[in-house]
Amino acid sequence: MLLPDQMSRVLIVGANSRLEGTLDLLYEDGSTHIIDFIDGEDGFRIGKPLAQAIKASERLLTLRAIAKDLRIREELLEERYPLSKLSQEIDGNAIEKLENEISDIIEHRNQSQERLSDLQLNKRELEPFTHIPLSLDMYRGYESLAVFTGTVRVDPTPSLMAKVGQAEVIMGDDGHMVAVFVARKDAEETTRVLADAGFMEIAALRGEGLPSEMMIGIDEEMAQLEEQISSAETDLVGVREKHIGFLIATDEELSNQVDRAELPLRLGSTSHAFFIDAWVPTDEVEKLAKLLEDGTESNVHLEVLEVKDRTEHDHAEDEEDSRFNEAPINLRNGRMGSLFEYLVTLISRPKYNEVDPSSIFAWTFPFFFGFMVGDIGYAIPFIVLGAVGLKKCTSNEWRTISTMLFFGGLWAFFFGTFFFAEMLGIHFISTEGHLAWNTLLGINVTHDFALFPWETYSKLGDVEILLYFTCWLGFAHLMLGLMVGFYNVKLRHGLKHAVLEKGGWMLILLGGILGVLGIAYMILIETPYFLGTWALYAGIPVLLLGMVMLMKGEGGTALMELFGMMTNVLSYTRLAAIGMSKAGMAFAFNFIAIEMIGGSGGTVNLLLGLLVFLAGHMTIWMLAIVSAGLHSARLQYVEFFGKFFKGGGLPYSPLRMIREHTEKMEA
Amino acid sequence: MADDGIIAIAACIAIATTGFASAWAEKEIGSAAVGAMAEDKSLFGNGLILTVIPETIVIFGLVLAILLWTQMGA
Numbered sequence: 001m002l003l004p005d006q007m008s009r010v011l012i013v014g015a016n017s018r019l020e021g022t023l024d025l026l027y028e029d030g031s032t033h034i035i036d037f038i039d040g041e042d043g044f045r046i047g048k049p050l051a052q053a054i055k056a057s058e059r060l061l062t063l064r065a066i067a068k069d070l071r072i073r074e075e076l077l078e079e080r081y082p083l084s085k086l087s088q089e090i091d092g093n094a095i096e097k098l099e100n101e102i103s104d105i106i107e108h109r110n111q112s113q114e115r116l117s118d119l120q121l122n123k124r125e126l127e128p129f130t131h132i133p134l135s136l137d138m139y140r141g142y143e144s145l146a147v148f149t150g151t152v153r154v155d156p157t158p159s160l161m162a163k164v165g166q167a168e169v170i171m172g173d174d175g176h177m178v179a180v181f182v183a184r185k186d187a188e189e190t191t192r193v194l195a196d197a198g199f200m201e202i203a204a205l206r207g208e209g210l211p212s213e214m215m216i217g218i219d220e221e222m223a224q225l226e227e228q229i230s231s232a233e234t235d236l237v238g239v240r241e242k243h244i245g246f247l248i249a250t251d252e253e254l255s256n257q258v259d260r261a262e263l264p265l266r267l268g269s270t271s272h273a274f275f276i277d278a279w280v281p282t283d284e285v286e287k288l289a290k291l292l293e294d295g296t297e298s299n300v301h302l303e304v305l306e307v308k309d310r311t312e313h314d315h316a317e318d319e320e321d322s323r324f325n326e327a328p329i330n331l332r333n334g335r336m337g338s339l340f341e342y343l344v345t346l347i348s349r350p351k352y353n354e355v356d357p358s359s360i361f362a363w364t365f366p367f368f369f370g371f372m373v374g375d376i377g378y379a380i381p382f383i384v385l386g387a388v389g390l391k392k393c394t395s396n397e398w399r400t401i402s403t404m405l406f407f408g409g410l411w412a413f414f415f416g417t418f419f420f421a422e423m424l425g426i427h428f429i430s431t432e433g434h435l436a437w438n439t440l441l442g443i444n445v446t447h448d449f450a451l452f453p454w455e456t457y458s459k460l461g462d463v464e465i466l467l468y469f470t471c472w473l474g475f476a477h478l479m480l481g482l483m484v485g486f487y488n489v490k491l492r493h494g495l496k497h498a499v500l501e502k503g504g505w506m507l508i509l510l511g512g513i514l515g516v517l518g519i520a521y522m523i524l525i526e527t528p529y530f531l532g533t534w535a536l537y538a539g540i541p542v543l544l545l546g547m548v549m550l551m552k553g554e555g556g557t558a559l560m561e562l563f564g565m566m567t568n569v570l571s572y573t574r575l576a577a578i579g580m581s582k583a584g585m586a587f588a589f590n591f592i593a594i595e596m597i598g599g600s601g602g603t604v605n606l607l608l609g610l611l612v613f614l615a616g617h618m619t620i621w622m623l624a625i626v627s628a629g630l631h632s633a634r635l636q637y638v639e640f641f642g643k644f645f646k647g648g649g650l651p652y653s654p655l656r657m658i659r660e661h662t663e664k665m666e667a
Numbered sequence: 668m669a670d671d672g673i674i675a676i677a678a679c680i681a682i683a684t685t686g687f688a689s690a691w692a693e694k695e696i697g698s699a700a701v702g703a704m705a706e707d708k709s710l711f712g713n714g715l716i717l718t719v720i721p722e723t724i725v726i727f728g729l730v731l732a733i734l735l736w737t738q739m740g741a
Contacts, residue, residue: 346711346712346715347712347713347716348712463733463736463737464734464737467730467733467734567723570727570730571723571726573726573727573730574722574723574726576730577726577729577730577733580733581729630715630719631719631722633715634716634719634720634722637712637715637716638716638719638720
């Protein structure tokens with residue numbers, strides 16, 4: 001369960017006439033991970049795509065164009081399309097018919113849109129001239145007259161009369177638009193006068209008729225066009241509603257068909273035969289062989305070339321292609337472990353010869369999360385929200401967050417009950433007259449309900465004990481990491497390496513912690529003096545032995561990381577520190593809220609107090625998701641994974657038909 | 668025993684300096700990580716880890732401050 005599936009490299013050989021049948025069988029089996037063939041290997045060529053490829057690709061292209069016109073993206077559809085019905089429709093040219101159906105509508109709509117934008121432009125140009133009651137043909141065609149049209153800031157009539165004398169000035173009803181008619185000889189002078197009045201020229205339009213009347217015509221036509229466009233859109237929505245299921249299912253099916261038809265491009269072939277080089281999980285090889293034998297009357301041959309072992313060879317000696325050296329990784333976890341796979345692959349996919357840490361992650365990650373939250377009041381909403389999320393969410397990210405909340409919530413409930421005996425930052429049992437549920441509600445939970453007879457700890461009161469405890473948690477977690485690392489190295493390079501490398505680190509960790517404990521006992525606690533001395537005496541030789549082994553195993557430079565190990569252990573004190581910061585905030589909010597509720601301020605204060613209580617705890621609760629989640633993840637990724645995890649494995653992607661929107665109905 | 672005021676100031680310095688150091692380091696790493704993620708989305712996991720690594724500095728500061736605080740009034 002902890003290692004990825006063992007893989008075998010197989011070679012499948014047959015005559016070209018059997019290729020299609022073989023591919024169907026491989027897709028049905030769904031366990032072969034094809035190793036891509038590279039052209040020019042030993043006189044083989046890349047295979048030719050199946051005949052259906054062209055037709056299917058064409059149809060897919062048409063389909064995607066239609067989908068784009070209808071604005072269809074991949075959506076969640078409740079119903080799956082039966083495959084037999086779908087194939088019938090595709091073969092009956094349903095896509096082509098649909099294309100015809102919508103192409104008319106779309107062409108019409110596009111034409112209308114084009115005409116509409118032309119009209120909009122016209123309207124903008126015409127608009128200034130509507131202020132002057134002159135027909136457009138009046139602006140042009142004079143021999144002895146010069147015409148100026150444009151806008152002015154002030155009425156130029158008086159100055160024109162003074163300087164030019166003879167001029168016809170028509171001011172627009174908006175007070176800005178102006179049309180000036182003067183004799184050609186006065187044109188120059190007129191330009192100067194107009195410039196003083198802030199004239200900006202607008203060239204007169206060609207055409208006939210009164211602009212204000214033309215405007216009415218344009219508006220009418222635009223309204224008509226808009227109506228046409230919106231009716232075309234309505235038609236398209238109708239088509240979309242009617243065919244959306246078909247379109248999405250067809251996209252999936254045609255993509256499958258194209259993939260299948262183009263698969264020979266990844267295979268090697270000669271003019272008469274083909275061969276497929278592939279990885280298959282060792283457990284499945286027999287099943288596949290039987291399937292091929294039965295399905296092709298023993299005409300296609302399967303041979304196991306290699307059952308991939310997990311030792312790591314020196315790369316210098318085999319220069320073989322990495323395609324054949326690197327088996328793809330099929331993670332195999334139970335239901336709970338697989339929920340955490342995404343969190344592991346977020347960092348990297350495990351390699352073929354190392355433990356897949358998902359199952360360990362499934363325990364330690366929520367454990368730390370729960371320890372940091374450690375409060376029944378926050379745990380219950382976590383559990384509820386997580387459970388709902390796991391039921392409803394489909395995307396990997398949300399499922400992972402839900403998983404964290406659900407399992408983390410369970411642990412938080414556990415620690416909130418048995419370790420801290422705390423709800424919403426208030427303890428169940430009062431210590432030294434502090435605020436507690438028993439004094440607050442006037443009941444003695446210990447006595448009345450026989451609850452909490454065990455020793456519990458306060459996040460704010462027992463800081464030293466919690467710090468001490470979390471260091472031990474760190475020790476245990478790191479030791480676990482080193483053990484996994486030990487197993488990995490043994491798998492790759494043998495026992496001797498494992499003992500020297502990881503065994504050395506284990507001794508260093510053990511010796512170090514004994515030594516520190518010894519010093520701590522002697523200096524800080526002082527009481528059991530002899531215990532401290534013994535711990536120190538035992539710790540130093542263990543530490544030294546570990547260092548010697550490590551030097552032999554990894555070389556002297558590895559000793560540089562000794563302090564890293566110490567900070568690793570101390571890093572786990574964050575478990576206490578973050579719990580404490582949350583408890584501190586809760587304490588503050590509770591203090592304020594209860595003062596307000598219990599005080600003599602009346603209803604307003606009571607309501608305000610309740611508001612502070614709710615908002616405060618809501619804030620802490622949301623911060624808990626981020627801080628506890630992130631810090632717990634960090635302890636896994638940095639401290640824990642650092643002890644064993646390499647990563648960089650190749651994902652296993654077997655030949656399979658994607659069936660999310662379609663389904664095969666058994667006849 | 669040492670003056671409570673001095674202990675409080677010491678705890679304060681421990682938190683403030685380490686907090687500042689963490690923030691500074693995370694700012695640098697975070698902006699680089701976001702840049703890398705814009706190029707390749709699959710780097711999210713690594714970016715996240717690298718960004719939270721300096722968080723340890725402030726955790727040590729916090730632990731130190733807590734230890735100092737527990738000495739107050741002793």
